[in-house]
Amino acid sequence: MKHFKNNKKSGFTLMESVIAIGVLAVMLTAFMAVFGPATRGIRRAINVQEVDRMTSALEKELSTNRPGATTGSEALTSFHKAYDWILNSHTAATTVFAYQYRGNPNQLRRDGTMEPYTAQNGQAGRDYIVQPMFRRRSDALFASDLAALEGRVFFVKMTQLRVDGVNGLILGTAGQIVIPTGSTALAGTGADAFPEAVIPFTAEFFEIQTTDPAFLRTGGRFAQTNYRTPVFSRNIAVRR
Numbered sequence: 001m002k003h004f005k006n007n008k009k010s011g012f013t014l015m016e017s018v019i020a021i022g023v024l025a026v027m028l029t030a031f032m033a034v035f036g037p038a039t040r041g042i043r044r045a046i047n048v049q050e051v052d053r054m055t056s057a058l059e060k061e062l063s064t065n066r067p068g069a070t071t072g073s074e075a076l077t078s079f080h081k082a083y084d085w086i087l088n089s090h091t092a093a094t095t096v097f098a099y100q101y102r103g104n105p106n107q108l109r110r111d112g113t114m115e116p117y118t119a120q121n122g123q124a125g126r127d128y129i130v131q132p133m134f135r136r137r138s139d140a141l142f143a144s145d146l147a148a149l150e151g152r153v154f155f156v157k158m159t160q161l162r163v164d165g166v167n168g169l170i171l172g173t174a175g176q177i178v179i180p181t182g183s184t185a186l187a188g189t190g191a192d193a194f195p196e197a198v199i200p201f202t203a204e205f206f207e208i209q210t211t212d213p214a215f216l217r218t219g220g221r222f223a224q225t226n227y228r229t230p231v232f233s234r235n236i237a238v239r240r
Contacts, residue, residue: 052232058156102116137216157204
């Protein structure tokens with residue numbers, strides 16, 4: 001009996017491989033078209049929920065006149081602090097960052113905040129507490145908090161809401177706090193001259209894509225002008 005040897009080699013031809021790669025590319029493109037927007041939508045929803053919870057923390061921070069890093073206080077009063085933060089939140093050096101960090105409840109700093117808990121292990125509620133925090137870019141403690149960061153970093157632009165006789169509350173001009181129509185400025189300047197007991201304002205939260213301290217700190221490449229659309233905004237107010 002004669003035996004015939006089959007010399008045909010198994011495998012895919014070049015044409016078959018090219019077709020398979022083309023089909024895979026089409027499938028991946030279709031997948032990204034369908035699920036890419038959904039993924040971005042989920043992330044945006046998470047960010048909105050996070051900063052929504054932080055708005056009450058912002059109101060609390062603006063009503064807290066913390067002790068200074070060495071002596072004295074942040075400002076003359078909490079109202080002076082809030083006035084200054086609202087007025088200057090649109091400038092690079094005085095950007096207000098919003099974030100959450102792991103704080104050590106057994107170690108408090110002079111300004112009343114917790115030292116960051118930087119250990120890799122530990123139990124929430126026992127060893128550390130996740131704290132919402134707002135600090136200006138020039139605050140030296142901001143970089144320290146980033147070592148125990150939880151989640152993303154945002155920055156907040158605050159703009160006064162002015163009373164308009166026709167439209168009610170309208171958005172004022174960034175970097176300005178004006179005396180309401182019909183009111184008379186008091187003696188002094190700045191917060192001292194503002195005659196009303198309340199400053200209503202809009203707080204706009206912008207998500208920052210990185211948490212790199214070198215990028216965020218003073219002198220870093222972070223620039224407010226690169227961010228145009230806030231992930232969340234809320235109308236709130238500060239009082240004397």
